[in-house]
Amino acid sequence: MKKISVILYILSVLPFLAYAQDYSKMSRSLRQKVQKYEATNFSRSAVRKPVKSLTEKSVFALIKCSGNIVEDYCLSHQGNIHIVRMPLSKVIELSNDSRVVRIESESRAMTLTNDSSRAITNTDIIHEGGGELPSAFDGTGVLVGVQDLSFDYNHPTFLSKKDNRLRIQRVWDMLDGIDTQTTIDYGTDFPLGKLLKPEEIVAKDHSVDSYLHHHGTHTAGTAAGSGYNTPYSGMAPEVDIYMVNSIFSNNIELVPKELKDSILGYPIELLGFQSIFNYADSVGKPCVINFSAGSYGDVTGEHILYKEYIEKLLGPGKILVASAGNEGTRGFIMYKEADQESVGGLMTRTSLEDPLFLTISSNKMLSFTITDKSKPAEEGVFHFNLEYDTPQIDTIASLDSLIVYSYCNEDEYNPGKIGYDFTFIEGKKKFSDRDYEINISGEDAEARIHIQNGKIEGAKLGGNTFCPGEYDCVLCVGSTSWRKTYQDIEGRTQTSIYDNDGKRPSYSSCGPALSGIIKPDVVAPGVNVISAFNRTYQESHPEELRNRIVSKSTYNDKDYYWITSDGTSMSTPVVTGIVALWLQAKPDLTTEEVKDVIAHTARHSDPSLTYPNNEYGYGEIDAYKGLLYILNLTNVEGLSTEHIVEAKVRPLSNGDISISVPDSDNPVKVRIYNTNGQCTLQCVIPAHTTDYNVPFSGLKGIYAVQVGNYGSTLIRIE
Numbered sequence: 259m260k261k262i263s264v265i266l267y268i269l270s271v272l273p274f275l276a277y278a279q280d281y282s283k284m285s286r287s288l289r290q291k292v293q294k295y296e297a298t299n300f301s302r303s304a305v306r307k308p309v310k311s312l313t314e315k316s317v318f319a320l321i322k323c324s325g326n327i328v329e330d331y332c333l334s335h336q337g338n339i340h341i342v343r344m345p346l347s348k349v350i351e352l353s354n355d356s357r358v359v360r361i362e363s364e365s366r367a368m369t370l371t372n373d374s375s376r377a378i379t380n381t382d383i384i385h386e387g388g389g390e391l392p393s394a395f396d397g398t399g400v401l402v403g404v405q406d407l408s409f410d411y412n413h414p415t416f417l418s419k420k421d422n423r424l425r426i427q428r429v430w431d432m433l434d435g436i437d438t439q440t441t442i443d444y445g446t447d448f449p450l451g452k453l454l455k456p457e458e459i460v461a462k463d464h465s466v467d468s469y470l471h472h473h474g475t476h477t478a479g480t481a482a483g484s485g486y487n488t489p490y491s492g493m494a495p496e497v498d499i500y501m502v503n504s505i506f507s508n509n510i511e512l513v514p515k516e517l518k519d520s521i522l523g524y525p526i527e528l529l530g531f532q533s534i535f536n537y538a539d540s541v542g543k544p545c546v547i548n549f550s551a552g553s554y555g556d557v558t559g560e561h562i563l564y565k566e567y568i569e570k571l572l573g574p575g576k577i578l579v580a581s582a583g584n585e586g587t588r589g590f591i592m593y594k595e596a597d598q599e600s601v602g603g604l605m606t607r608t609s610l611e612d613p614l615f616l617t618i619s620s621n622k623m624l625s626f627t628i629t630d631k632s633k634p635a636e637e638g639v640f641h642f643n644l645e646y647d648t649p650q651i652d653t654i655a656s657l658d659s660l661i662v663y664s665y666c667n668e669d670e671y672n673p674g675k676i677g678y679d680f681t682f683i684e685g686k687k688k689f690s691d692r693d694y695e696i697n698i699s700g701e702d703a704e705a706r707i708h709i710q711n712g713k714i715e716g717a718k719l720g721g722n723t724f725c726p727g728e729y730d731c732v733l734c735v736g737s738t739s740w741r742k743t744y745q746d747i748e749g750r751t752q753t754s755i756y757d758n759d760g761k762r763p764s765y766s767s768c769g770p771a772l773s774g775i776i777k778p779d780v781v782a783p784g785v786n787v788i789s790a791f792n793r794t795y796q797e798s799h800p801e802e803l804r805n806r807i808v809s810k811s812t813y814n815d816k817d818y819y820w821i822t823s824d825g826t827s828m829s830t831p832v833v834t835g836i837v838a839l840w841l842q843a844k845p846d847l848t849t850e851e852v853k854d855v856i857a858h859t860a861r862h863s864d865p866s867l868t869y870p871n872n873e874y875g876y877g878e879i880d881a882y883k884g885l886l887y888i889l890n891l892t893n894v895e896g897l898s899t900e901h902i903v904e905a906k907v908r909p910l911s912n913g914d915i916s917i918s919v920p921d922s923d924n925p926v927k928v929r930i931y932n933t934n935g936q937c938t939l940q941c942v943i944p945a946h947t948t949d950y951n952v953p954f955s956g957l958k959g960i961y962a963v964q965v966g967n968y969g970s971t972l973i974r975i976e
Contacts, residue, residue, distance in 0.1 A: 283353050285362040285560045286665050286679055291317060292350060316345050318525040319363040320563040327357055333525070334532050336570035339563050341525045362563045364524045397494030397838045399845075401427075402482045403534030403547035404831070405502040405527065406474030407509050409465045410792040413475060414813040415483035418496060425482070425496070428537055429454040430530065431503040433466040433512050450521075451503070453533075465503040467512055468794035472803075474503065476823050477550045479790030481831035481838070488809050490788045490820050493835020493881070494842075500537055502530035506551060507612075524564045527726075531568070535576050544575035544845040548834035550827035552583055552724025554710035555772045556617050556679055561725065562670060569731050574846040579834045580727035581826035582736040582778040583767035589717030592707040594620075600699035601707070603715030604631070605682065614712035616696070617772060618678040619669045620705035624698055628662065631693040644678065659684065659692050671773035682712075708772060720768045720872060723778060728771035731849055733837070737766035737784025737829040738863055738878050744786055744822060747807045754824070756785045760863040762873050766826055769872035779875040780856050781863070782836075784829030791821035836881040843960065844888050858892075859883035885972050891962050894935040898970045905968040909975050915952040917965060919943060926966035928952060933960055 281289050321328055321340050331344040338359075352358050409429070416426050432451040454462055465474070482499050485491030505513060505526050513521055531547055538545035555561065572578060588608070594601040607614045618624070623643070630638030644666035661683050669677035682694075696714070698705060707714070708721050727734030739756040746752050756763040763785050769777035788808055796803070796819055809820040840855065841847055853876070860877030862869055870876045882901040886892050892899065906918040919926050926943040930952070938961070943950040957975060964970040 281353075283358060283360050284349075285360075285364065286556070286663070286681070287560065288317070288319065288349070288361060288363040289665075290663055290681070291346060291363060316343055317349060317363050318343050318521060319349060319361055320525060320528075320567060321352065321361050322359040322563055322566075323352075323355070324357045324359075327352070327355060334529055336532070336567050339567050339570070341528055341567075343525075360563055362524070362561065364561065364564070397482065397497030397835070397842055399543060400494065400497045400838045400841045401500060401534070401538045401541070401543045401545040402478075402494060402497045402834060402838050403500045403502065403531075403538075403545060404474060404478040404481060404834075405504050405530045405534070405547060405549050406477050406551070407465065407503055407506055408468045408471035408474045408792055408795065409478065409501050409503055410463075410468060410475040410790065410794060410818075411459045411465075411501075412463055412814070412816075413479070413483075413790045413793065413818050414486040414811060415479045415490075415492070415790040415818075416499060417484060417486065419484050420496065424456060424460065425484075426459055426499045426501060427456060427541075428500045429459050429462070429465075429503070430501070430533055431462075431465050432505050432526070432530075433503060433509065434462075436513060436517070450505075450526075450529075464792065464794045465501075467503065467509040468792050469798040470509060470512075470795070472792035472795040472821070473508075473550070473827065474501065475792040476787075476789045476821065477548060477827055477831045479820075480787060480828060481548050481835040483790055486811050486813065486818075488811060488820055490790075490809065492789065493832055494838035497835075497838050498541075498543065500534045502534065504530050524561070528564070528567050528571075531571055531578065535571055538576070544841040544847070546577045546579060546834050546837045546841060548831045549578060549580040549726070550825075550830045552581055552727055554615055554617075555725040555728050556615075556670075556677075560679065565726070565729055565731075568726055568729065572731055572849060574848050575841065577733060577837055577841075577847065577849050577852060578726070578731075579733045579735060579830055579837060581724065581830040582727050582734050583722060583724035584765045584825050584827075585722035585724075585767045586719065586762070586765050588713060588722065589719055590709055591719075591721030592709070592714055592717045594698060594700070594703065594705040594707070596702050596704050600697050601705075601716075602627075602695060602697035603717070605694050605696055605709070605712055605714055607682075607712045609711055612711050614682040615710040616678070616680040616682070617708045617710065618680075618698070618705055619672055619772075620676050620678070620700065620703050621674075622700050622703035623676065624678065624700040624703055624705060626664075627697040627699070628660070629695040629697070630659070631695055660694055721770060721772075722767045723769050723771050724767065728773065728775075728777055730773070730775060733780065733833065733849055733852060734778040734875070735826060735830040735833045736768075736778035736781040736873070736875065737763050737824075737826050738781045738874075739763040739785035740783055741786040744788075744808060746805050747810060747819075748804075750805065752805055752822075754786055756824070760861075760878070762863070763824075765824075766829075766873075776870045776872055776875065779853055779870075780833060780860060781874050781878050782829040782832035783878075784826055784832075785824045786822060787824060787828040787832070788820050788822050789828070789831075791819040793818050833879055836879055836884065839881060840884055840888055843885055847888075855884045855887050859887050882972070886962070889933045889960060889962075889972070891931065891933065891935060891972075894931055894962070896929055896937070897931055897935075897962055897964050900969040902965060902969040902971045905965045907963050907965065907971050907973060909973050910951070913957065913975055914954050915963065915973065915975075917943065917950050917952060917963070918948060919950070919965065919968065921946055921948050926968075928966070929964045930954070931962040931964070 328340050331342040333341045430453045434452040482497045483492035484495040628640045663681040665679045669675040726732045742758045743753045771777040806822045811818050857876045862877045925945050928941050930939040
């Protein structure tokens with residue numbers, strides 16, 4: 259009888275054994291999902307409950323594998339890394355397949371990085387004092403991708419000033435139709451929402467989430483807006499545009515409940531990036547993508563495939579620009595020195611909707627103590643260690659108001675070091691209502707502790723740049739501040755809390771990145787930036803942002819607005835648009851070449867610092883000097899690198915060049931140089947002549963024009 263019972267038990271657990279999970283191949287977030295799934299889908303007899311439908315328990319994931327074992331679930335891929343959506347039961351099965359190297363699923367949604375509603379105005383260094391990039395360098399022939407949310411497709415800033423055409427060539431709205439969608443077609447590039455072509459974009463008018471937000475319209479306008487009939491043009495006003503209305507923590511409420519868990523995560527962003535670059539390839543144009551969003555990183559290799567996938571997407575003429583984040587006012591980083599017995603402090607969460615994270619890098623094993631300060635001494639104390647040589651996920655739930663997921667593995671960025679990841683979430687009682695203290699100890703151990711979405715008492719500023727901007731292959735952008743006041747549309751003076759000294763505003767995140775490298779790479783104006791405002795949002799919230807509206811235009815009998823905003827979200831499209839101008843001059847630019855241009859031409863806002871550094875990177879971007887550097891015109895004798903402010907230079911349709919200068923008693927000498935640095939023409943504008951046409955024989959190409967002591971500018975003769 260005992261033998262029969264054993265046989266029956268073995269038969270009962272066979273379904274479980276057949277799907278025994280290999281946690282070592284899974285990312286932290288995926289391991290947590292699998293744990294929860296196993297807890298609800300296995301009975302005590304270990305018989306699996308059937309999965310009722312694909313969408314009920316499915317997940318977006320990145321899988322690195324050989325062969326075609328995920329072909330039926332693949333949405334897109336780069337080499338042997340696949341973006342898939344599949345049932346969790348299938349993920350568990352694949353974890354034991356020898357052809358699978360790694361599986362990642364990250365449930366932390368990206369967060370937009372526009373953190374302020376205070377009034378601001380556009381102070382881009384290229385537009386200072388009335389000076390702006392020559393119209394010849396307007397982004398023609400370049401594609402700018404903007405992955406964001408809440409787009410106003412019919413805002414007139416997206417029209418061309420040359421022929422009045424709508425420059426938005428494609429729109430992918432991931433939320434368009436998702437409320438009725440219960441399945442996702444496999445093997446397609448567009449697994450969510452709708453892909454709109456030019457003839458459909460005007461009729462659609464705006465993205466699904468436009469009544470909730472206005473972020474994407476503003477960032478797209480800064481990078482690529484024409485300004486219509488206002489002075490508020492973007493950096494590259496004639497580029498073509500591809501908008502991806504993605505899914506973020508900010509608009510996740512529009513996603514059906516049954517789909518939220520499987521949709522959150524990095525594969526969504528990767529699908530957006532890839533669709534933009536694929537379209538750029540199809541039309542033969544260089545492309546730069548603006549991503550004014552990000553999330554916290556890790557040190558234990560949770561995002562290995564995410565980073566590798568991005569690296570595979572990028573290359574000559576394919577550049578990704580991402581914001582550093584707006585976490586600069588918070589202490590994110592703490593160090594334990596070898597001679598310190600322990601470090602730590604009280605922990606609090608910044609966002610009550612999201613978990614608190616700790617990522618730790620150490621040269622030796624560490625010990626941890628978590629204390630519930632609301633309980634009597636010793637009653638609320640929990641001591642534990644994590645074994646590095648047997649990586650696994652541990653769930654600490656002994657503190658009744660705190661659940662901690664912990665993980666120990668090799669530090670992805672620093673070989674030979676140990677990485678720890680902790681996820682703190684609320685249990686029976688609200689985390690925000692309790693004080694928890696963490697203590698980190700280890701004899702002779704050196705450690706670097708990053709806290710994310712929260713605070714630790716005693717943490718230092720820095721170490722708070724967002725992913726994917728923290729990656730070396732991505733251009734990461736922080737902010738500077740130049741203007742303190744502006745006039746709103748009703749003539750009232752509005753004042754910002756930030757100064758007009760060109761320094762980093764306190765919100766702009768600082769490095770180092772989790773990998774230890776310097777971040778951000780570059781900074782740009784991010785305070786008092788004026789750009790397009792989503793009309794649908796304004797109509798839904800007419801009084802909310804009234805004092806931030808600075809201008810109004812009427813187009814097709816509808817009112818459209820320009821509004822002020824600030825944050826690294828606003829700095830990022832300034833850089834994106836300038837990179838688009840550089841791509842117009844050199845379409846095969848790589849990220850490394852762009853960094854080299856910035857390193858040699860950036861402005862140093864704080865001369866007391868050495869550059870690069872973790873506040874400003876290489877410094878503040880200078881579009882004009884960057885173009886000179888790209889075109890090898892930085893060392894030409896007689897050619898100034900100071901951009902023209904008081905004079906105006908523009909090409910005429912007949913190939914001549916029109917120059918306007920202030921009235922003066924003295925003649926003004928003009929010199930024109932080609933891209934080889936040769937002076938191709940010299941002439942003199944007579945005294946008291948303010949407008950002068952330079953006959954130039956209609957020679958096509960890029961030229962540098964030096965106008966007396968007013969400075970120089972670049973133009974393109976078509």
